[in-house]
Amino acid sequence: MAEFKHLVIVKFREGVVVEEMVKGMEKLVSEIDAVKSFEWGQDVEGQEMLTQGFTHVFVMTFSKKEDYATFVAHPSHVEFSGPFSTAIEKIVVLDFPSVAVKPSA
Secondary structure, three states: OOOEEEEEEEEEOOOOOHHHHHHHHHHHHHHOOOOOEEEEEEOOOOOHHHHOOOOEEEEEEEOOHHHHHHHHHOHHHHHHHHHHHHOEEEEEEEEEEOOOOOOOO
């Protein structure tokens, strides 16, 4: 069975302290056992034409789709979603079963 990914790409609003949002996300995933892994990054080399203003990406991995559903319904996720949503100027979210073509070593 394929792992399930939750990919979030954002541009934060002007004045948002991004480090606080990232720390909040790190705290959130540490509280929810259904999250298998969590990664995040900030664009450093993308051309504006290609990034369309998006600056940060967050990727969560779940063992199965049902674990993602557990994450979404978790009270900590529901609570964090409010402040996170108000900090965002624009967002893209993709949720999908992943296909590993070249697994990590």
